[in-house]
Amino acid sequence: MKLLEVINLKKAFAGRQNNLTRKPGLVKAVDDISFAVAPGETLGLVGESGCGKSTVAKLIMRLLAPDSGEVRLDGDNLATLSASKMREKRREIQMIFQDPYTSLNPRLRAEEIVGEPLVNFGLVRGTELTQRVAELFAKVGLASDQRQKFPHEFSGGQRQRLGIARAIALNPKIIVCDEPVSALDVSIQAQIINLMRDLQQEYGLAYLFISHDLAVIEHISHRVAVMYLGRIVELTDTQTLFLNPRHPYTQSLLDSVPTLDRRDAGQIVDIEGEVPSANNPPPGCHFHPRCRHALEKCRVDAPALVKVTEWHLVACHLHSAAAA
Numbered sequence: 140m141k142l143l144e145v146i147n148l149k150k151a152f153a154g155r156q157n158n159l160t161r162k163p164g165l166v167k168a169v170d171d172i173s174f175a176v177a178p179g180e181t182l183g184l185v186g187e188s189g190c191g192k193s194t195v196a197k198l199i200m201r202l203l204a205p206d207s208g209e210v211r212l213d214g215d216n217l218a219t220l221s222a223s224k225m226r227e228k229r230r231e232i233q234m235i236f237q238d239p240y241t242s243l244n245p246r247l248r249a250e251e252i253v254g255e256p257l258v259n260f261g262l263v264r265g266t267e268l269t270q271r272v273a274e275l276f277a278k279v280g281l282a283s284d285q286r287q288k289f290p291h292e293f294s295g296g297q298r299q300r301l302g303i304a305r306a307i308a309l310n311p312k313i314i315v316c317d318e319p320v321s322a323l324d325v326s327i328q329a330q331i332i333n334l335m336r337d338l339q340q341e342y343g344l345a346y347l348f349i350s351h352d353l354a355v356i357e358h359i360s361h362r363v364a365v366m367y368l369g370r371i372v373e374l375t376d377t378q379t380l381f382l383n384p385r386h387p388y389t390q391s392l393l394d395s396v397p398t399l400d401r402r403d404a405g406q407i408v409d410i411e412g413e414v415p416s417a418n419n420p421p422p423g424c425h426f427h428p429r430c431r432h433a434l435e436k437c438r439v440d441a442p443a444l445v446k447v448t449e450w451h452l453v454a455c456h457l458h459s460a461a462a463a
Contacts (some may be wrong), residue, residue, distance in 0.1 A: 142175075142212070143176040143345065144212075145199065147208040148150050148195070149167070149170060149206045150173055150206050151166060162418060169205075169369050172370060172371045174293065174371065174374060176345050184363075186351065192366055195349070199347065200234055201225060212312075233306040233307070233309065235319045236302060237317050237318035240290060241295075242302055249281075250269075250276075252301055253275050276304060277303075280336065303338070313346045318351070319348075332359050335359065336359060342375075356377070357381055359370060360377045363380045365380075367388050369417070373452065374453075385445050386454065436456050445459055
């Protein structure tokens with residue numbers, strides 16, 4: 140069963156002017172990607188900065204309009220819904236932002252921030268609203284006497300707890316999490332991730348969890364999609380991805396993770412070369428200039444995302460022949 144479906148999604152932005160043609164180039168931030176999230180599942184979306192992860196989040200939330208493709212929630216294409224129907228649909232899909240400070244209104248008290256979604260949709264008011272906000276504070280580990288504070292009076296971890304309380308206030312089916320712990324200390328990251336896992340079990344939530352941190356992705360995700368320059372290059376369950384990565388980019392990402400294990404000392408392998416410009420990406424497979432296994436075909440043809448096993452999809456010519 141599919142709760143959220145992303146189908147052939149594309150989004151490009153105007154880039155720098157080409158010095159030869161004097162025409163602006165196009166930055167293909169999201170280049171024909173597809174995936175699905177099941178109810179109660181966490182799909183991790185991982186990749187280097189600038190690969191298009193946050194643009195995917197904004198397209199799903201309809202903060203940006205796609206150039207083509209579909210985003211379906213319970214079968215409804217969000218891009219074609221009227222403003223009134225989309226407003227109702229927003230009760231089912233919420234978002235947790237990367238910066239736990241700038242995502243909160245500094246002029247509102249904590250209880251107003253958490254209660255705002257309930258007020259906007261006219262769900263509760265008065266004493267019932269106060270009681271519901273107090274319940275949400277307790278759910279995310281905040282004390283009741285903190286409700287009158289302003290965002291600047293909270294620590295980073297506490298501010299993110301406020302953001303989580305606001306996100307679950309409407310009992311959504313899925314939450315898009317855009318780097319929700321990257322601005323936090325490691326010890327606080329673990330607390331927030333464990334809180335999110337507990338809430339997922341209690342409410343049956345699904346998460347699209349966006350991060351560049353492989354350790355975080357491994358801890359929270361059921362499946363993982365790996366992005367590179369706007370494309371998904373590998374998609375499989377978390378255990379398979381970390382034990383048996385098939386795409387050279389995924390392998391390089393995992394090889395480059397520092398470790399405290401003495402047995403692995405000196406084994407860190409850098410990814411060759413620099414990340415190409417999204418304004419002028421390489422033809423064929425975007426990763427081929429940095430790939431140690433690149434074939435001549437990789438320089439010309441973009442590989443399709445194909446099954447190498449029943450639940451393992453890879454976009455790589457090294458595996459396309461075997462999959463066929």
